[in-house]
Amino acid sequence: MSDSDSSPSPAPGGSPLHPPSSGPSEAAEPTPDPAADPAADPAADPAADPSDQPAKKKRKRTKKKKAGAEPAAPDAKDPSTLATPSTLFVEGIPFKITEEAFSSFLASQGCPPASVRLPVWQDSGNLRGFGHVVFAEAAIAKKATDEIGGKNFPALMNRYLTFSPANAPKAPAAPVEREQPSGCKSVFIKNLPYDATEAIISDVFSVFGKIVPGGVRLPLVNPGAAEGEHSFGKIKGFGYVTFKEPEHALACVNKARKPYGVEVSGRPIMCDYDEKGEAGVKASFRTQDGKYWGKEFGEDKNKGGAQKRKGGPKL
Template sequence: MQQVFISGLPYTASENDVQTLFEECGEILSIKLPRYQDSNRLLGYGHITFNDSDAIQKALALNGSQLGGRYIDVKEAKGTQSQKPSVPPPECHTIFVKNLSYDLNADQIGDSFRPCGKVANVRMVYNTVTDNFKGFAYIDFEDHQSVIKALQMNGKKVHGRQVQVDFDIKKPKAGFRYSTKQVEQQNKYNQEYQEIQKKKIKKEKAVQKVKKIKNFAETQKQISAQRNKQQI
């Protein structure tokens, strides 16, 4: 896996614009363009991951090309060997969610992702100066499969905002706020959710049982009617 670093991108550019410029270089595995949290505009740089080294050389040849009226710089990315894997490893139990509404609390964030699996913890990131929520958080699940399901939430709306979801394999950093009370509340919600699921499954089984009884009764009725005809 090979990667280039591009800078000088116009703030109004899109992933499709970058794709169009570099697609002839070779197979593109991913395009990552960081954006401002509030305006969703590009930060002006990004990374493109190609499938082979030949594509890298062709991409480097586009250094100085124009995109949206601006000249862009294309360089080989540093430390590509230490880049995180393209899929979450089995030991990964955490996702990173950004573009969340600023007025959400940990319970609301956790509830939004609870259908994906058991939420062990929600770590919200706050501005250390203003003490305001910065709009992104980390969610720890109890198992790896929940992470796989949660990644399918990428691009979907959570409380009116389209969120971006990715898996995270880094250790927690400073800036998170969570308490024992919050964890207890999350455990309570987990239990309530599991109870709801159990009742739902129990109800579905009861419905299936009734259907089987009705089908059996109808079958017996048809057999009885057939026997009566034969006797006549």
């Protein structure tokens, strides 16, 4: 037997120089990694049975509480936490009665009010037919709603009153911050309570600096009202304050930019610079006691008396 006869015969379909593709090298090929090949992942195969895959548990994340931490108490100044169970908005008030007469009527029905805020027309001083009534207790407010609301009373000129809960006070919108005008000493204030006085405003704003004489100016609802009339001394809800130095006005406006930074009787006050200041006061402007501001504090305060004669020989 020759050496050629003893050599192994080539595998079918191949030759020693070209081995078949299904040889031992195919078995040594590494297993595909599902992470590297998404197509090889059984979970990515829509035809795969989900029941064959292990269920993944959702991880719950919990926030660890700090030792000794307590929930923050609700802010008493937050409008969402403010409730007004003892304040009612009332409609249907006769135009020809006074605020005092309406208060007396409520008291006669067993519902004495703690305070009454009824707006009036500027020209006539008559009531506008609506307003707010504050009672000392929520039970009294409920009694007024149940026993007075919707009923006819001759004392009210046969008008029907409608009571409804008052809306919670809203925090004032943040004012647009702007630079202080050069030399500006006056500020414009609004959202004042209607029963505010010049003395109250002076006490609140004097913490920022000295206020000049006559520096608190509160426009009146009926400037021509005589003392003793219903609308005498009633303000419109805004006004002006003039300080001695510009630094005082700057401190006032900066403080008022913070929520409830400046308050009058629990009401947040909005403040802004008033460029005109006392130069913008009209000659007809009156103080809260009915006097003309110009004669008391303005340029006219030295006028009205006899002028002194210049020195010189008598003629």
